[in-house]
Amino acid sequence: MTYVDGFVIACPRANRDKFIAHARLGDAVFMELGALRVVECWGDDVQAGHTTDFRMAVKAEDDEEVLFSWIEWPDKATRDAAFATMTEWMEDPSKADPRMDPAKNPMPFDGKRMIFGGFVPVVELNK
Numbered sequence: 325m326t327y328v329d330g331f332v333i334a335c336p337r338a339n340r341d342k343f344i345a346h347a348r349l350g351d352a353v354f355m356e357l358g359a360l361r362v363v364e365c366w367g368d369d370v371q372a373g374h375t376t377d378f379r380m381a382v383k384a385e386d387d388e389e390v391l392f393s394w395i396e397w398p399d400k401a402t403r404d405a406a407f408a409t410m411t412e413w414m415e416d417p418s419k420a421d422p423r424m425d426p427a428k429n430p431m432p433f434d435g436k437r438m439i440f441g442g443f444v445p446v447v448e449l450n451k
Contacts, residue, residue, distance in 0.1 A: 326360065326448075327400040331440045333391040334384035335433035340366065342432035343391070349423040354395050357406035361396040382437045391433075403442065 335343050344364075351362040367390040370378050378390045397403040413420035422428050 325399070326445055327397040327403050328443045328445060329395045329397070329403065329440060330443055331391075331393040331438060332378055332382055333393070333433050333438045334379070334382040334388040335391050336385075336387055337389050338387070339432035340389070346429055346432055347393075349429045351395075353421050353423050354406065357409060358402040359395050359397055359406070363394050363396075365392045367391060381439055388433075400442070400444075 343366075347362075347364045351359075351364065354362050367378070370390045372379065378384075378392070382390060384390055395403075397406070410424065413424060417425065
């Protein structure tokens with residue numbers, strides 16, 4: 325069964341094109357490391373909640389939009405191997421793929437406010 329990593333990010337609206345360029349470079353690396361699919365979504369109808377909501381979750385500012393993204397992997401083992409490779413790159417940047425180098429492909433958002441996690445699908449419907 326597949327494995328999914330999900331992400332919620334707050335990004336300045338002015339950085340929309342920078343985000344898309346950043347994602348195109350970085351997401352290609354995930355695909356090369358075994359991902360089946362990467363989806364990046366820019367908020368279009370993100371409603372304010374009473375108790376909690378996406379904006380609150382990432383402390384989005386008035387000039388920021390909420391992004392929702394996910395990476396589909398064939399299984400958790402493939403995802404774990406990809407993350408192990410990326411961890412090696414963080415520990416020894418000389419081995420890193422240049423597309424993942426923050427100096428060459430800077431994040432156009434505050435990564436400290438990104439929330440993410442790995443998920444096991446339990447229901448899946450396809451057409």
